[in-house]
């Protein structure tokens with residue numbers, strides 16, 4: 001970093017999943033870092049609430065993610081050791097669906113490519129082993145023992161507490177209203193004042209396109225709805241008896257985590273109703289949302305289709321190809337961005353934090369991140385059209 005009179009080495013905009021991790025990794029390396037968050041730390045208006053997030057090495061989307069996931073697992077376990085509450089819970093992971101479908105085939109390929117321990121069962125055999133599942137007998141189901149869930153809000157708390165221990169300055173309820181690069185660095189405006197830094201890291205989630213206009217079409221917010229239903233067969237939906245899962249069905253791609261933190265099985269539908277939204281104007285859960293989740297539960301996880309325990313909204317931020325965007329802005333090398341995590345980014349957040357620290361300080365990273373570059377979108381549109 002250049003020897004000059006900036007107040008901070010790096011300002012991080014947005015202290016959610018990725019921003020809390022970046023703040024920690026920068027502070028741990030000895031940099032003076034300021035994390036600015038418009039809401040509370042943590043909060044429930046972005047992409048990182050709802051208690052649980054699935055963590056899995058079975059990257060059915062692309063087996064090439066595995067080296068990053070291996071590193072993310074190491075970092076989660078390190079963070080878990082220093083945290084005041086348990087962050088990572090092992091349950092095993094199930095990827096199930098028609099045998100000729102992308103999810104099942106991608107899961108088998110991910111396990112085989114990287115020699116991950118796994119078993120391949122039929123839908124019927126899965127139900128014999130884990131009675132919470134009642135999938136079509138002919139479905140394929142990959143069971144991978146490294147899967148589980150993360151306690152999402154506590155992961156953000158743990159990253160911020162670890163950042164604090166390394167001297168980071170984190171300020172909640174202070175929205176960034178603008179920024180510009182100067183000859184010497186960056187200048188960041190909030191409603192409370194102005195800060196200068198050598199480098200800017202933008203991890204603003206669903207608001208990425210507001211903070212960095214270049215991201216408007218590459219990080220598109222989408223409304224999601226989560227449901228929690230009380231199991232009628234309680235014992236079949238506990239962390240010890242119900243592995244977290246992704247299920248491809250004719251009704252769509254759903255995911256579920258066992259009873260934890262809320263007295264109900266949690267589930268959601270990937271790209272729920274396909275609604276692109278303004279992140280400041282997200283409709284509360286409606287009966288039509290609940291019907292989507294309940295009808296899937298009644299059909300495939302019937303022992304969990306008891307009374308509703310909760311519903312909540314959450315935001316995906318989709319890139320045109322569903323892959324992440326983690327890069328230095330081509331026209332503004334002092335600005336590093338991470339956005340477009342497209343509904344599957346949480347598990348990667350510690351390694352994304354490490355990559356962001358590399359890019360902000362050195363302009364490059366040893367991690368394999370070419371696939372996350374911004375220039376792949378030249379001429380591309382939005383994933384939701």
Ligand SMILES: Cc1cc2nc3c(=O)[nH]c(=O)nc-3n(C[C@H](O)[C@H](O)[C@H](O)COP(=O)(O)OP(=O)(O)OC[C@H]3O[C@@H](n4cnc5c(N)ncnc54)[C@H](O)[C@@H]3O)c2cc1C
Pocket residue numbers: 013014015016017018019036037038039046047048050052053054055174175176177203204205206207208211224225226255268314315316338339341342343344345346347348
């Ligand atoms: C319902 C749902 C289920 C999911 N399930 C999984 C899963 O099982 N496994 C998985 O790996 N991933 C999952 N994901 C995806 C994952 O949660 C996201 O990819 C991840 O949380 C995105 O993190 P982020 O840091 O980009 O966004 P956030 O955590 O939302 O952080 C962005 C932060 O920036 C702040 N901000 C925005 N603008 C400003 C500003 N101007 N000034 C200051 N602060 C600002 C926001 O308030 C927010 O706190 C799921 C997502 C959803 C919505």
